[in-house]
Amino acid sequence: MAKTTRGFVGGRTPDRDGRLPPGQYDVGDEWPVLTAEVTPRLDTTRWTFTVEGLVDRPMTWTWDEIHALPGSVYSGDIHCVTTWSKRDVTFGGVSVDTLLDIARPLPAASHVLAFCHTGYTTNLPLADVTSGQAWVAWDHDGRPLPVEHGGPARLLVPHLYFWKSAKWVAGLRLVDHDEPGFWERNGYHNHGDPWLEQRYDGD
């Protein structure tokens, strides 16, 4: 049990309907930008997305090719480890399921390492990016995803803290072991479930 802070009453952002994970606050209409690297300038005419590693058919899609796949939309909440949550966000893109159905993971594949055009990486169990839980997203509220939020396309894994939703994503590598990504090597939790407050290494 946390120790009461003298004079603090709080309660400015009551959790109206149980949708705020523990320790989070509702950021409202804002959408903070938090990144650790130089924002890249990516040209969609040269952009690609790759699925490689332990798959039957390694694939690389161009911008036009990936847009030709069946689309998918996520509408719901997102949660940043820095304690803000944003409600009712809509992203459009393609489901990771669709990409994996084409590439066909081999039975040995247990994890994915998402890698980005900038070099950023993040690791996820395969089970966290399948069954309708993950997207490659390029639209936000019906408009192109702004570059500061990961445009032209980012990974979207909204049931985990948002550092797992890698900006400027370039592909997924399927592997047979867990391998920590960028923030996972730099003090943050390996899995990042907001409902379990898996914020930092050791939580």
Added chain:
Amino acid sequence: MAIPGSSSATTVTEPAGRAPAALTPAGPMPWQTARVVAIRRETARAKTFRLALPGPSLHRAGQHYVVRLTAPDGYTASRSYSVASAPDGSPEFELTVERLEGGEVSTFLHDVVEAGDELEVRGPIGKWFVWDGGIPAILVGGGSGVVPLMSMLRLARATPRSPLVRMVASVRRPGDLYYADELLGPETTVVYTREAPNGPGRPVGRLTADDLARIVRPDAWAYVCGSSGFADHASHLLVELGLPIGQIRVERFGATA
């Protein structure tokens, strides 16, 4: 000010000294009770809180702590704040906090907290935006973004490593400069974007490549901290000046209140 945490960083060869990755850490980092030993005003909107832990603060320059406020009904609010003081092995460390209108935690810290109060903290956190000395460092801060860079500058000044560090701080007006009595020195430059002190000096205006050209060296790591717009602007100037993109570390402050 408040911190990183969410997505993305550069590929990059890690500098020496980074702890190896651990998939099975020992356990959660504990909350500790810190006593507020002093509060100092930096600017009209910023205060520095000097906190004392039960044991030494093990922070590295550039890291942050989480501060948690708890109401009698159990409601909590937590935010991250960068450490401004140098790592010195003492139990005391300093957080500089900008008061953000409507910010639940920053307004409480500014308006209610007094010396002698206790605050729960957790940290230090972050192993990316850190400088331990040894490599040349270019520090580029906008507004409150100077806070983690001040820890690096203070570390440098406390050791023979001082020549390795160069800083450019960008502020709108003279009254917005944190640590004004201490920050200025032979290794620092202040850029005023709206209003400059009287006297000769650089004309007011946005940070330019010329401002950074004098401090860039090809073997340096750059640490850029500020608003998202400032961080983008400054980091792209560094790239234009030829600094390899993998040597630029960025920390952006979102609107964490």
